[in-house]
Amino acid sequence: MKWSQSRVSLPLPNVHVSLEDEPGSLHRGSKPRLVTRVYQKSLNSYLYIPWKSCHSVQSKRAWVKGELIHYVRISSREEDFKRMQVLFTQRLCDRGYPGKWLSKVFSEVSYAEERPHALDSKLPIPxxxxxxxxxxxxxxxxxxxxxxxxxxxxxxxxxxxxxxxxxxxxxxxxxxxxxxxxxxxxxxxxxxxxxxxxxxx
Incomplete structure (x- = not known):
């Protein structure tokens, strides 16, 4: 098990929180900015549902889009979201997902459109x-x-x-x-x- 300690950076179960002056530069100045990124453990095997499973195409499409929206919600910067998109694509291709199908599904999730509403409270219906x-x-x-x-x-x-x-x-x-x-x-x-x-x- 790896332990770390920092006053400006903290990894949580699925989000990495840090205070930064500039993208990728930890806080050392007087005006820090709170930045959140997707955090994934080094031992994660990314054993997603394989493409050849009996799940319907609609089910696969729904959870892939859901994961992308999850990345939007966590990523306070678009460049971090795009980095996760690349990694997610590679991992899905390793599980047999067709590249053209992934491109179509990925095009349905826009950071610019999703991010303004990503942190809205989803309160249950009274x-x-x-x-x-x-x-x-x-x-x-x-x-x-x-x-x-x-x-x-x-x-x-x-x-x-x-x-x-x-x-x-x-x-x-x-x-x-x-x-x-x-x-x-x-x-x-x-x-x-x-x-x-x-x-x-």
Missing amino acids: PWECEKHRLYVLKLTHNPIWEEINFNLIWGILREAWNECGLGKSTDWFLASFKEPAALGDVLNKINHETLNAYQV
């Missing part, structure tokens, strides 16, 4: 507001075809139909939840189990 926004969940078995469907259009049509029938309100929320399809091995194991039980009787 109970009196929850009553106005009822949530309905559509439970589906995962299938790659769902990735090509725009659920916002479905929710819009469903909301209009419910309003006309008096079953819902314009403030209702809709969400699709996917469960993993049954694997062939699980189905065969269940059949074998039932067959063995039948013979034992």
Whole structure:
């Protein structure tokens, strides 16, 4: 285990905090600036979800974007965010992620656009507001075809139909939840189990 001590620099679980006069120069003058960067342990193996996993492309896209936004939130300077982008790209490519796909997803996260709102407080919806926004969940078995469907259009049509029938309100929320399809091995194991039980009787 490595120990260090400093009055102007401190690594925390996932953020490095320092007092600097200029980028990369620790505080020695009279007007320091608080700088935060992404901190990652030297023993981190970066074993991200491999590209060939059974997770949907949308799931992979969502967590990659989420990680980038996380980097924006922590990085008080854009140059530090760009450095993390390069490292993140290399590590994802090592896990089999296609470069063109990564470029497209990375282009959806802009430091200039995200940073002004990155530190906004995400307060939970108060109970009196929850009553106005009822949530309905559509439970589906995962299938790659769902990735090509725009659920916002479905929710819009469903909301209009419910309003006309008096079953819902314009403030209702809709969400699709996917469960993993049954694997062939699980189905065969269940059949074998039932067959063995039948013979034992």
